[in-house]
Amino acid sequence: xxVLIVVVFIGLFLYEAPGLVAKEFWRELAVFTLLMLxxxxxxxxLASGVELPYVESIWVELFMGLRKMLASxx
Amino acid sequence: xxxxxxxRRRGLTKGLWWLVxxxxxxxxxxxxxxxxxxxxxxxxxxxxxAPEGEGYEVSYQIVRAAQIQSPGGSGSGDEELRPFWILRSxxxxxxxxxxxxxxxxxxxxxxxxxxxxxxxxAVAREGLMPALDFFIRxxxxxxxxxxxxxxxxxVQIFDxxxxxxxxxxxxISDLLQHYQxxxxxRPVRLSDYIALTMEKTAANTLxxxxxxxxxxxxxxxxxxxxxxxxxKLVGFLDPKETRGLLWVLGEVQGGVLTVDVPxxxxxxxxxxxxxxxxxxxxxxxxxxxxxxxxxxxxxLGTQTVYTDLSTPDQFKKxxxxxxxxxxxxxxxxxxxxxxxxxxxxxxGRLLFGRDNRSWQRLAPDWERYFVExxxxxxxxxxxxxxxxxxxxALEL
Amino acid sequence: xAQELISPRQLTFLVISFTIGSWIVLPSGIxxxxxxxxxxxxxxxxxxxxxxxxxxxxRRYPGKTLFxxxxxxxxxxxxxxxxxxxxxxxxxxxxGALAVFVTLLKTTVFTDTPDLALLLPWVIIIVYGxxxxxxxxxxxxxxxxLATVGLILVSVFLVLNAFKAENLLPxxxxxxxxxxxxxxxxxxxxxxxNVLFLxxxxxxxxxxxxxxxxxxxxxxxxxxxxxxxFLAVGVLGRTGELFVFPTIEFYxxxxxxxxxxxxxxxxLLNFLTMGFIKIMLCLYTLAVGTAQILELRAYRPLVLPLGxxxxxxxxxxxxxxxxxxxxxxEVQPLVxxxxxxxxxxxxxGVSFLRGGAQQEMAS
Numbered sequence: 061x062x063v064l065i066v067v068v069f070i071g072l073f074l075y076e077a078p079g080l081v082a083k084e085f086w087r088e089l090a091v092f093t094l095l096m097l098x099x100x101x102x103x104x105x106l107a108s109g110v111e112l113p114y115v116e117s118i119w120v121e122l123f124m125g126l127r128k129m130l131a132s133x134x
Numbered sequence: 135x136x137x138x139x140x141x142r143r144r145g146l147t148k149g150l151w152w153l154v155x156x157x158x159x160x161x162x163x164x165x166x167x168x169x170x171x172x173x174x175x176x177x178x179x180x181x182x183x184a185p186e187g188e189g190y191e192v193s194y195q196i197v198r199a200a201q202i203q204s205p206g207g208s209g210s211g212d213e214e215l216r217p218f219w220i221l222r223s224x225x226x227x228x229x230x231x232x233x234x235x236x237x238x239x240x241x242x243x244x245x246x247x248x249x250x251x252x253x254x255x256a257v258a259r260e261g262l263m264p265a266l267d268f269f270i271r272x273x274x275x276x277x278x279x280x281x282x283x284x285x286x287x288x289v290q291i292f293d294x295x296x297x298x299x300x301x302x303x304x305x306i307s308d309l310l311q312h313y314q315x316x317x318x319x320r321p322v323r324l325s326d327y328i329a330l331t332m333e334k335t336a337a338n339t340l341x342x343x344x345x346x347x348x349x350x351x352x353x354x355x356x357x358x359x360x361x362x363x364x365x366k367l368v369g370f371l372d373p374k375e376t377r378g379l380l381w382v383l384g385e386v387q388g389g390v391l392t393v394d395v396p397x398x399x400x401x402x403x404x405x406x407x408x409x410x411x412x413x414x415x416x417x418x419x420x421x422x423x424x425x426x427x428x429x430x431x432x433x434l435g436t437q438t439v440y441t442d443l444s445t446p447d448q449f450k451k452x453x454x455x456x457x458x459x460x461x462x463x464x465x466x467x468x469x470x471x472x473x474x475x476x477x478x479x480x481x482g483r484l485l486f487g488r489d490n491r492s493w494q495r496l497a498p499d500w501e502r503y504f505v506e507x508x509x510x511x512x513x514x515x516x517x518x519x520x521x522x523x524x525x526x527a528l529e530l
Numbered sequence: 531x532a533q534e535l536i537s538p539r540q541l542t543f544l545v546i547s548f549t550i551g552s553w554i555v556l557p558s559g560i561x562x563x564x565x566x567x568x569x570x571x572x573x574x575x576x577x578x579x580x581x582x583x584x585x586x587x588x589r590r591y592p593g594k595t596l597f598x599x600x601x602x603x604x605x606x607x608x609x610x611x612x613x614x615x616x617x618x619x620x621x622x623x624x625x626g627a628l629a630v631f632v633t634l635l636k637t638t639v640f641t642d643t644p645d646l647a648l649l650l651p652w653v654i655i656i657v658y659g660x661x662x663x664x665x666x667x668x669x670x671x672x673x674x675x676l677a678t679v680g681l682i683l684v685s686v687f688l689v690l691n692a693f694k695a696e697n698l699l700p701x702x703x704x705x706x707x708x709x710x711x712x713x714x715x716x717x718x719x720x721x722x723x724n725v726l727f728l729x730x731x732x733x734x735x736x737x738x739x740x741x742x743x744x745x746x747x748x749x750x751x752x753x754x755x756x757x758x759x760f761l762a763v764g765v766l767g768r769t770g771e772l773f774v775f776p777t778i779e780f781y782x783x784x785x786x787x788x789x790x791x792x793x794x795x796x797x798l799l800n801f802l803t804m805g806f807i808k809i810m811l812c813l814y815t816l817a818v819g820t821a822q823i824l825e826l827r828a829y830r831p832l833v834l835p836l837g838x839x840x841x842x843x844x845x846x847x848x849x850x851x852x853x854x855x856x857x858x859x860e861v862q863p864l865v866x867x868x869x870x871x872x873x874x875x876x877x878x879g880v881s882f883l884r885g886g887a888q889q890e891m892a893s
Contacts, residue, residue, distance in 0.1 A: 076831055088831050091824055095835030102842045115622055116848045116857040123861045270772065273638045277769075278785055325783060329697075329767045487699030 061107045069100045173244040175199070177218070178303030180288020181228060181265050182254040189226040190257070190265060194235060194243065195292040195303050196221060217300045220292050229268045245274040249307040251281050251324065252288040252343065258360065258367035263331065269324060277325035280310050283342045283360040283367065294345050294352040302354065306343065309356055317380050317389035317406065318373035319356045331365060335482025335493075335500040337471075338362035339371070339379065363476040371470055378467025381428050381460055382479045384411035390435055393455040400439030404432040404456055404517065415484045417492030424481055424509040428460060433519030440530035449517045457513040464511050475501040535735040538743035540668035543675045544811065545724055545747025550678065550755065551808030552627040553720035554801050555634050555775050557759070558858050559712035562704050563771040564697075567759035572713045574752035577721030578745055584874040585741050588731050590881060596728035596874075597822045603881045610823050612873065617819050619869040621836075623723055624812025625843035626854075628652060631805045632844065633851050634775055638798065649841055652809070657837035659810045660817060661830055664733055667810055674803040681800050682754050688784050688793070689765050697767035698760075715863040720755075721748055722870030729815045774851060777801070813837055 073096055080089040105112060178195035185191065196219045221238055225231030235243055257265055269275040284291055292302055299305035310321035319341045330338045339359045345352050359371040359379070371379065380386045386409040392401050409430040416423040434452065437443050443452060471478050482500055486493040496503050536544070562569050591599045596616065601609035632648045640648060659667055702709070727744055734740050762770055762780040773779040781794040814829075816836050821829035848854040 072834055076834055080831055085827060085831070087824070088826050088828055091820070091826060092831045092835060095832060095839065099835050099838035099842060103838070106842065106845060112846050114846055114849050114853070115625070115843065116853055116861075119861050119865055120853065120857055123864065273641065277779070277783060325766070325769060328772070329769045332768045332771075483696075486703075487696060490700040490703040 062104055065100070065103050065107055069096060069103075072096070172241055174219075174239050174241040175244050176248050177301055178250045178252065178292050178306070179245075179248055180222075180252040180254070180284075180292065181257050182288055183256045183260075184224050189224060190228050190231050191222055191224045192228055192231040192235070193220060193222040193287075193289045193292065195219075195301065196239070196243070197301055218292075218302075220289055222289060227268070228265050229272070232268070245272070246276065248275055248279055249303045250310075251279050252284055252291050253281065253340075254288060255283055255285050255360065255367055258283055258340070258362065261365045262327070262362065262367075263365050266324065266327070270328065275324075277323065277328070279324045280307055281322050281324055281327055281340050282306065282310075282356075283340045284344060285342070286345060290345050290352065291343055291354050294354045297353065306354070306356075310341065314386070314388035316373075317377050317386040320359055320376055320380055320383075320385065327362075330480070330483075333480070333483050333486065335477055335486070335497055335504075336480050337364075337474075337476030337478045339376075339478050342370070361471070361474050361476050361478055363474060368476060369470065369474045371467060374463050375467040375470050378463035378465070379471075379478055381409060381430075381464050382411055382413060382426055382467070384409065384428075386430070391432065391456055391459055393452065393459055395437075395439045395441065395443075395455075398439045398441060400437065400441075402437040402439065402443055402452065402455075403435045404452065405435040407431040407433060407518070413479070413481070413484060415481045415488070417485060417489055417496060422481065422485065422496065422503050422507045424507050425512070426464065426509060427512045428464070428514070430456070430460060430513070430515045432456060432515065432517055434517060434521060436521075437526065440526060440528055442525035442529055444520050444524040452517045453515045456517070457515045460513045460515065461511050464513075468509060472505045475505055477504045481507070533733060534663045534665045535733055536664055536668040536730075538734055538736055538739040540672065541727070541730075541734050541740065541743040542747040542750070543672050544668055544730075544807070545727060545744055546675050546751045546754075547671055547678070547804045547807040548726070548811055549720045549724060549748060549751035550801075550804045551720055551723075552630045552805055554755065554758070554777055554804065556630050556854075556858070557776065558715040558719050558862065560771060560776070560855075561859060562708055562712040563776075564763055564768060565701060565704065565709070566712075566716075567756045567763060568701065569709065569713050570716055570752055570756040570759060572709075573716035573721060574748065574756075576713060576717040577724075577752075578748060580717065580722055580871045580874075581724055581744060581748065582741075583878065584725055584728060584871075585744065587874060587878055587881070588728060588737075588740060590878075592737055593732050595730075595732055595818075595822060596725075597819055599728075599877060599881070603877050603884065612877075613819065613823050615873070616869065617816060617823070620726060620812050620816050620819065621840065621843060622847070623726070624809045624816065625840050626847050627805055627809050627812070628840060628844040629847040630854070631802060631809075633854075634778070634798075637774070637851075638778060639795070645845065649844060652806075653837050653841045655806065656810050656813055656840070657833055659806070660814045660833045660837070664730065664814060667807065667814065671807050674807065678800050678804055679750075679754060681797055682758050685758065685761055685781075685797075689761050689780075692783060692785075693761065693764040694767065695764065697764050711863065714867065715859070718863055718866035718870050719858070721752065722866055724748060725870045725874060726811060726815050728874070729819055730811075774855065809840070813840055816840075 073093075076092060077089060080092065102112075174196045176194045176196050180193035182191045182193070198217050198219055221235055223231050223235035223238065225234045232243060232245075251269065253262065253265065269279065270277070291306075294302055296302040296305045299308070310319070313319050313321050320339055322338070322340050327338055327340070330336045339361055341356055342358045342360055343354055343356050345354050358373055359376040360367050361369045361371065377386060377389070386406060388408070389406045390403050391406055392403045394401055409428060411429070412427045414425045416425075434443060442448065477500065481504060482493065482497065485496070557566065559566055559569055587596065587599055591602065594602065597613040600613045603609065604612060628649070632645060632652070635648050636643070636645065659670070724744065731737070731740050734743070758777065762776055765783055766776065766780055770776040770779065778794050778798060781797045784793050813833065813836060817829040817832040820832050820836065826832070848857065
């Protein structure tokens with residue numbers, strides 16, 4: 061699975077990067093590469109079964125925590 | 135140079151696009167592809183308590199697509215030729231029972247086309263929602279299924295002769311939709327049942343079905359109504375009382391009504407054209423006051439007396455007699471509802487909608503308010519038609 | 531970066547589909563189910579106020595996107611940080627909508643299909659659309675909106691026989707607190723999310739018509755949602771409260787004659803298209819916004835990696851729909867209020883305090 065992900069990412073990279081190089085969009089290339097690496101990193105984490113936090117769970121806990129703090133404060 | 139590059143690029147994008155399409159066709163679509171030949175299309179489901187131990191016994195009427203077109207397969211003939219297959223399975227919950235059915239059925243049960251849910255009264259006495267939850271939660275069954283109660287094993291109903299139809303579930307669904315020919319049953323869809331169950335003060339009703347033996351063949355008949363209070367079966371209405379309920383709900387849209395002609399040995403039957411009702415519930419400090427106004431139109435359908443009933447004077451009398459019959463039916467239904475302390479008429483729902491504050495106040499003790507409520511019944515009827523003849527051929 | 535222009539009418543259409551977006555399948559404020567159609571109208575009023583005020587930013591700084599305004603008002607560093615917050619909001623909105631649609635498909639039609647097989651086609655199409663640019667999104671959006679509007683109007687006739695006016699009663703049996711909270715919930719989602727358009731307004735070819743176009747879109751979308759909700763309550767009654775996707779359930783109830791059943795697939799497809807547009811706009815804004823913050827010349831190369839991020843986030847939005855329902859009811863109103871009202875107002879306030887600045891802009 062991870063191999064497949066890496067292959068897909070390399071494929072996508074090779075699809076996009078030559079155009080940027082041709083136009084000499086170096087800054088764009090750098091941002092693109094960084095974002096791709098971030099995506100790759102997260103995808104691999106997900107694929108290898110690492111438990112990442114859920115976005116809405118974080119919000120919920122944050123607000124529940126705030127509410128508790130307010131409740132105990134008053 | 136740039137243009138050429140752009141074109142190459144467009145070609146590439148186009149290629150990618152096709153790839154996506156191919157991908158979509160060959161992956162997304164396949165997982166849930168269901169072909170009719172691979173499915174067991176269930177048209178009727180029966181729910182019964184498991185004979186021993188916990189849980190449910192669920193029975194299914196599954197259509198045999200091949201037999202449904204070919205002639206010859208009569209309702210109760212040779213097992214192989216019947217246009218449907220009856221299956222039963224058990225499980226601790228209805229869902230598990232339904233899945234367990236695939237231990238016997240070569241095809242996956244497909245519930246989207248289910249027409250009727252026949253529920254054994256033992257299940258209803260213990261509470262219906264535990265059995266019905268699956269049908270609400272799952273994505274296949276629909277809320278438009280008809281609910282029925284039976285005192286018998288639901289399999290008996292599916293097994294009975296379907297009369298002119300090939301599959302009994304389909305026939306029962308048709309029967310329910312023609313309820314207005316008699317107005318003596320009240321068809322209830324799963325969605326109706328849920329809606330009333332959500333009203334704290336209301337009680338549900340469900341039609342009953344049973345089998346009768348006729349010339350060595352089993353047939354079924356819709357007969358009366360069960361009263362469900364707080365999700366549990368508590369009592370029954372007979373067909374007359376059921377119509378009493380329907381008058382109040384304004385759901386009588388047909389049927390016939392027979393009145394005794396006083397002073398003579400005979401009757402007259404009137405055909406109901408339509409009816410309308412208006413119920414007002416007024417909350418007072420310590421009680422509710424209910425006013426039921428029913429309007430109804432009918433025509434003379436037949437008479438068994440040798441008196442001329444076609445005169446304007448007699449029509450006046452007929453109107454009065456039928457109003458009395460209607461009133462009696464309503465009162466009978468009301469008496470039963472009071473006996474079971476079950477608000478089958480939805481007086482509470484009306485108050486909930488019109489005067490929510492009072493409802494909030496009275497709801498906790500609604501049973502008492504419902505039973506003690508003075509009910510005023512006003513019936514206004516009109517006899518409008520005679521049929522093709524005027525007086526009977528022979529007058530005495 | 532070559533400027534792609536859209537007309538005010540296209541902007542109105544985009545606002546309609548962005549507002550209808552995912553709300554239509556998974557509404558907020560369900561606690562007030564029976565009066566939801568009324569609450570939508572209240573919320574619309576409230577949100578029109580929010581958005582009207584936010585649009586002052588565009589008036590004050592014509593031709594500038596929200597992010598450019600941030601940098602102008604707060605200075606480059608703080609401005610970029612605040613813009614970053616908005617990027618997070620767009621990412622969460624897009625990924626959230628995607629997650630909802632995938633959950634919907636998973637529970638209704640494609641029950642045995644793995645998540646990824648549902649997510650991937652979505653993302654591929656969205657990335658493809660975004661790379662084509664705003665003009666293409668706006669143009670393809672027009673027929674889709676017309677189809678959806680048509681469908682909702684046709685529903686009126688489809689449900690005539692199942693509609694019970696009694697189901698609409700009682701009006702206002704909720705406590706004032708419930709009404710207030712749920713109105714707020716609807717005002718920020720779906721209406722308040724239109725703050726996203728502050729990023730796209732400079733791309734409208736007639737800037738003087740922008741305000742009317744946005745507000746008109748919101749009114750039309752609000753009217754449609756209210757109408758649909760009105761019908762849904764009339765047909766489903768209080769039962770509607772029980773369902774995760776009440777609109778789909780509403781269409782499942784429609785039976786015409788004995789033949790026309792199983793109609794829900796048509797609206798389902800229709801609402802999917804609205805979802806596509808919504809998520810596409812989120813991704814487009816993400817890409818354009820990132821490009822602006824980092825002062826890039828092109829946003830297109832960012833679409834693909836950001837699309838992948840949306841996919842990853844869509845899987846990590848909520849562990850189960852149960853949490854999502856809880857989030858929508860309890861937390862989302864506040865989170866969205868922060869982004870959709872508080873931050874733009876703060877920016878507007880600061881910009882007024884710093885005064886004088888707009889003269890510089892106007893010249």
